[in-house]
Amino acid sequence: MNPVFSLFVILAFLAVVLLLEGSFVYWNDSKSPEVRRVEQRLRAISAGGHEAGESQLLKQRVMSHSPVLQKLLLKMPRAHQLDRLLEQSGTGSTVMHLITVSLLCGLGVLMVGLLLRWPWPLTVLAAAALTAAPGMRLLYKREKRLQMIEAQLPDAMDLISRALRAGHAFPSALAMVGNEAPEPIAGEFKITSDEIGFGISVDNALNNLTARVVSADMRYFVMAVIIQRETGGNLAELLDKLAELVRERFKLFAKVRVLAAEGKLSARILTVLPFCLAAAIQFLNPKYLSVLFTDPMGIRLVIAVLTLMVIGIFAMWRIVKIRV
Structure with missing residues (x-):
């Protein structure tokens, strides 16, 4: 066999192996499920509050993956509110994706109306309705997700109370809720536990929790914990009474909903x-x-x-x- 041809085959084999290895390393570092889970957790932390320097840096990743579009979105006055809405609804998409889908829906209906020669008031109303449809869908998903979190909150408070009685610290009790409670409340408490682990104070992490979960019951829980940390007292007993109060409120709400x-x-x-x-x-x-x-x-x-x-x-x- 020709030595030059043999050398070419060996080099081609090594090039293919290195190409496959490089492709796998790139996918594992940027597109793997573990990396996506970490990015989603970090994005949720950045959407929660403004207290830590790490969160300020991570905000650059929330808006868009394009640097040019990122700068434009950071100048928008409502961009952070849209990002928070995406996190509250449990959607993993970005602000740029939401804006793009909304504009495409509106422009698509507008073009169809012009081609079919619809009356201009009907065309404009249909285009406006389809443009607002993705945002309305997010509001609906956020409302459903908040209802699930409110329904799971009494059990989460009972779990924290039992963990405190067993001798665990409060941050450890939050981590237990994140590991053992069902979704979606487990994800929110896990983010709070991660924030405390990153160096954010407990009070600021709990305030970020109320920013992500817009619920009166969650605010009561956070206020009770913060006040107890300042004044002292039996936090486990306080959480038991608060959980019972929330359950009674849900019973009353169910009766009102039937009426x-x-x-x-x-x-x-x-x-x-x-x-x-x-x-x-x-x-x-x-x-x-x-x-x-x-x-x-x-x-x-x-x-x-x-x-x-x-x-x-x-x-x-x-x-x-x-x-x-």
């Missing part, structure tokens, strides 16, 4: 009914409603009716929303 169920159903039916009737009439007789979108007076009436409907929906929402 308000009929009103909520009526509000939803009255909200959806006009749009369903308009869609059915448009499908059965398209020319019947065309005058509303072609005549100037019809367009004014449509705008006035939609404005009154929004006011009515807001009023019904306030009536059926009962706080406990």
Whole structure:
């Protein structure tokens, strides 16, 4: 065999092996599941508060992976609020991803409306609604996640109380909740435990917890712990009473929710009914409603009716929303 050809084969084999090894190392350092979990934890810490220097540095990673877009997003006045909304909803995406999806939805509907020659008020309203849809979905997911955390909080406080009675320190009790409690409350307490391990004070870490979890019960828990650390007392007994109080509050809220169920159903039916009737009439007789979108007076009436409907929906929402 030709020695030059043999040397070429050996070098080609070594090049392929090194390429595969380099690709694996790059994937393991940047795209592996463990790295993604660490990045998600660090992103959650950076979205929680502003007390530690580490968090200030990690904020650079929250907005966007592109340096140019990152600088632009940092100049936006509401960028950090959007980032906090993403963390509160339990979504692992970035602010830039949310903005991109919203703009693409709005532009897509706008282009479809222009191609199909929809009336311009309908096109603008549809584009605005689709642009706001990702944000509304995040608000819905955040509300559901907060409800789950509030339902799991009494059991978490009982676990902390038992850990304190067993002789564990308070940070260790928080770590036990993060390791043994179910999600999503386990992730929040694990982030708080990590913040304390990174050097943030217990008070600041608990305040960051209330910033991530916007809940009255969580604020009561944090306030009780902070006051007890300043004044002293039996924290385990205090947490037992607070957990019992939260459970009784949930029982009362369940009774109120049953009593308000009929009103909520009526509000939803009255909200959806006009749009369903308009869609059915448009499908059965398209020319019947065309005058509303072609005549100037019809367009004014449509705008006035939609404005009154929004006011009515807001009023019904306030009536059926009962706080406990």
